[in-house]
Amino acid sequence: MLNSFRFRLTLWWAGALAVLLIVFSVGVYSLLARSGRGRFDASLRSVGEVTAVSVNHELEEHQGREAGEPSIGLVLQTMHQVSFPRPSIVVYEGGRRVASKAGTEGLGDLSPGLPEGMQNQGAYRIAVFRTPVPSLRATYTILVSQSTAPLEEELAGFRRILYFCVPLGVLLASVGGYFLARKNLAPIAALTYEVNRITSSNLHQQLPVVNPRDELGQLAMTCNALLGRMRASFDDQRRFMADASHEIRTPISVALTAAQVTYEGEARPTAEYREALRIVVEQMRRLKRIVQDMFLLAQVDAGAFEPRVTSFYLEELIQEAVRAARILSSPLHVAVRVEADGEAPMEGDEGLLRQLLVALLDNAIRHTPADGSVTVSLTTEPGSWCVAVADTGSGIPLEDQPHIFERFYRANKARTREAGGSGLGLSIARWIATVHEGELTLAESSGRGTRFVLRLPRRGG
Ligand SMILES: Nc1ncnc2c1ncn2[C@@H]1O[C@H](COP(=O)(O)OP(=O)(O)OP(=O)(O)O)[C@@H](O)[C@H]1O
Numbered sequence: 001m002l003n004s005f006r007f008r009l010t011l012w013w014a015g016a017l018a019v020l021l022i023v024f025s026v027g028v029y030s031l032l033a034r035s036g037r038g039r040f041d042a043s044l045r046s047v048g049e050v051t052a053v054s055v056n057h058e059l060e061e062h063q064g065r066e067a068g069e070p071s072i073g074l075v076l077q078t079m080h081q082v083s084f085p086r087p088s089i090v091v092y093e094g095g096r097r098v099a100s101k102a103g104t105e106g107l108g109d110l111s112p113g114l115p116e117g118m119q120n121q122g123a124y125r126i127a128v129f130r131t132p133v134p135s136l137r138a139t140y141t142i143l144v145s146q147s148t149a150p151l152e153e154e155l156a157g158f159r160r161i162l163y164f165c166v167p168l169g170v171l172l173a174s175v176g177g178y179f180l181a182r183k184n185l186a187p188i189a190a191l192t193y194e195v196n197r198i199t200s201s202n203l204h205q206q207l208p209v210v211n212p213r214d215e216l217g218q219l220a221m222t223c224n225a226l227l228g229r230m231r232a233s234f235d236d237q238r239r240f241m242a243d244a245s246h247e248i249r250t251p252i253s254v255a256l257t258a259a260q261v262t263y264e265g266e267a268r269p270t271a272e273y274r275e276a277l278r279i280v281v282e283q284m285r286r287l288k289r290i291v292q293d294m295f296l297l298a299q300v301d302a303g304a305f306e307p308r309v310t311s312f313y314l315e316e317l318i319q320e321a322v323r324a325a326r327i328l329s330s331p332l333h334v335a336v337r338v339e340a341d342g343e344a345p346m347e348g349d350e351g352l353l354r355q356l357l358v359a360l361l362d363n364a365i366r367h368t369p370a371d372g373s374v375t376v377s378l379t380t381e382p383g384s385w386c387v388a389v390a391d392t393g394s395g396i397p398l399e400d401q402p403h404i405f406e407r408f409y410r411a412n413k414a415r416t417r418e419a420g421g422s423g424l425g426l427s428i429a430r431w432i433a434t435v436h437e438g439e440l441t442l443a444e445s446s447g448r449g450t451r452f453v454l455r456l457p458r459r460g461g
């Protein structure tokens, strides 16, 4: 139950409310009690003061105890009549009881020796006053007392109300909060249900967004965006699988057909067997390259590929790649030139960069007609090395240009199928440029030729 968000929410809400109510009740109660007791004391004090003044006045006016003291009794009698049954009053002179107001109760055991001020005696509150009468050279003590029981009873009643109302309020609010939480959390439950229904086969579904501006709407939109990204990556993967199996099927079928046709039936001349084997070897080589490329891409996608970084000279790597490319270009009568002077120190994965150059050279040579040329140049730009591979070939059709870096994309498919490319060369080449924090772009391509430009960061300027 504690794992339920709804329960915890209710608990928090009830706890906060309980603390608030308790603090509020304690505050109100102590304020009320203080002001009640304050007023109680003030009324006792004022009665005491009036009595003290009267005692003084009567004694002074009648000039002596004999005449004055009985009239103190009369004064108290009058006070009793107007304020019955309020405070009891007793007047002492020294230890002698001079007068007391009718109905005076609870003062029997009160000694006139009590110190001046407010005193507590059992359930009674007593105000003690001393008033000197200079003409008689005597000091009169006035005790005003009243039971605090009605006030305390009133406060106890208020306490009882609080004891009952605070827990009841918290309980009612908790029950209400629990149902409110259910109502508020219902969209989350609905969202959970919807998300649970999504599998790889219905990724195209979208979660309903009730209010795009509230938190739940934002959550649903975030989930939808996530679903979109997953869908895109699933689609990529599916396309990759479909393209890959298609690419692998072709060389296998060609090799199988060549082998089968030659193997079955009558014995044939050696030249035909050799030709069949040539086809098989060529197709297997192509298959090997495709599988190698796919393996590299699979590693890249899984984030498992670690480039092996070393220091080397870029111009040497270019010369080396061109030498290898000439093996392909010379039978096709395509000249490959290099324009790279000076040293170009570089840090990176030499093997990957060689693969990149070979892919560009391979494309350029394959798409350049006989007597054309391919030129590789190395120049410097602020902060980077710039390697351009230009050919005098037929160019890439305009509509294909935006796609040539996509996996398995081949421009002008029917024509290049024979050349044996699988369409992975440029996508891998671009990835290699990116791992080196560089970029590979198609600078220009027209009927007169194509130029690819590779920029690699130059360390130390
Ligand atoms: N220099 C170029 N001139 C004309 N077309 C080119 C050139 N370079 C690339 N292309 C076009 O771009 C397409 C994609 O090139 P990419 O290198 O990725 O694949 P591929 O050469 O067909 O196959 P792979 O390189 O995997 O053997 C090619 O099929 C080709 O049509």
Ligand SMILES: [Mg+2]
Pocket (backbone or CB within 6 Å): 359, 362, 363, 421, 425, 426
């Ligand atoms: Mg290629």
